[in-house]
Amino acid sequence: MIQIDNVEKRFGNATILNGVSLHIRRGDVVSILGASGSGKSTLIRCINGLEKLNGGDIRIGGLTVTNANELAEIRKNVATVFQHFNLYPHLKVIDNITLAPVEVLGIPKAQARQKAQELLDLVGLADKQDAYPAQLSGGQKQRVGICRALAMDPSCLLLDEVTSALDPEMTSEVLDVLADLASNTGTTLIFVTHEIAFARKISNRIVFLDEGRVRVDMDKDQFFSEQGGKQDPRIQRFLDKMDSK
Ligand SMILES: Nc1ncnc2c1ncn2[C@@H]1O[C@H](COP(=O)(O)OP(=O)(O)O)[C@@H](O)[C@H]1O
Ligand SMILES: [Mg+2]
Numbered sequence: 001m002i003q004i005d006n007v008e009k010r011f012g013n014a015t016i017l018n019g020v021s022l023h024i025r026r027g028d029v030v031s032i033l034g035a036s037g038s039g040k041s042t043l044i045r046c047i048n049g050l051e052k053l054n055g056g057d058i059r060i061g062g063l064t065v066t067n068a069n070e071l072a073e074i075r076k077n078v079a080t081v082f083q084h085f086n087l088y089p090h091l092k093v094i095d096n097i098t099l100a101p102v103e104v105l106g107i108p109k110a111q112a113r114q115k116a117q118e119l120l121d122l123v124g125l126a127d128k129q130d131a132y133p134a135q136l137s138g139g140q141k142q143r144v145g146i147c148r149a150l151a152m153d154p155s156c157l158l159l160d161e162v163t164s165a166l167d168p169e170m171t172s173e174v175l176d177v178l179a180d181l182a183s184n185t186g187t188t189l190i191f192v193t194h195e196i197a198f199a200r201k202i203s204n205r206i207v208f209l210d211e212g213r214v215r216v217d218m219d220k221d222q223f224f225s226e227q228g229g230k231q232d233p234r235i236q237r238f239l240d241k242m243d244s245k
């Protein structure tokens with residue numbers, strides 16, 4: 001479904017992605033792990049066309065992100081949730097969620113509202129549809145961010161450290177919603193996370209980025225096994241460091 005081939009991304013003289021290739025299948029739940037600065041966010045931004053590539057190509061469902069017309073089509077199918085919720089502060093929760101379906105997909109307003117209400121219900125925020133973002137906690141904002149992405153009915157959802165700005169209780173609220181998505185919807189999920197236990201629980205596949213390269217791309221069970229990922233001292237060190245946090 002997503003073909004990432006030999007992608008290069010530079011900022012000035014610094015090479016951030018250095019020949020990244022990944023082929024992601026429909027329904028895959030992929031965790032992207034790696035140290036801070038290894039290029040995880042840049043890769044996510046390249047996948048949804050927010051960054052220009054310096055080399056290689058990314059194709060999603062046969063369309064290429066480097067072609068502006070095709071990228072517009074891709075954006076209808078690929079939704080992204082960021083670490084900082086990026087909700088529109090002047091719009092009520094419900095209007096934050098219905099904006100893109102109505103404006104981009106041309107869905108009738110009443111239908112978009114109905115769907116938004118179902119999604120808010122799903123994440124336990126049915127009573128917040130008329131609230132403004134400033135009236136919500138961080139965990140609630142992030143759940144609205146997830147609803148806003150899901151309102152586009154995406155075939156693929158990209159999530160970049162969506163819990164790293166949240167306290168532990170709010171983190172588990174949001175992770176519960178994501179675990180439910182992963183096991184019940186068949187949506188292709190690609191998420192960058194530092195929640196190793198969570199990655200282990202919900203993904204089927206782990207990609208480890210190291211200095212802009214794919215160091216490991218493995219089946220989840222294999223990654224966490226002594227004979228698999230842990231054979232690599234770099235990965236062992238990363239996992240030890242995470243465990244001790
Ligand atoms: N817009 C930018 N301009 C210059 N350097 C950038 C930009 N975005 C990211 N970088 C650099 O690219 C490297 C990788 O960043 P990033 O993809 O955010 O890593 P990660 O998400 O794995 O922590 C970092 O060294 C960062 O400083
Ligand atoms: Mg990042």
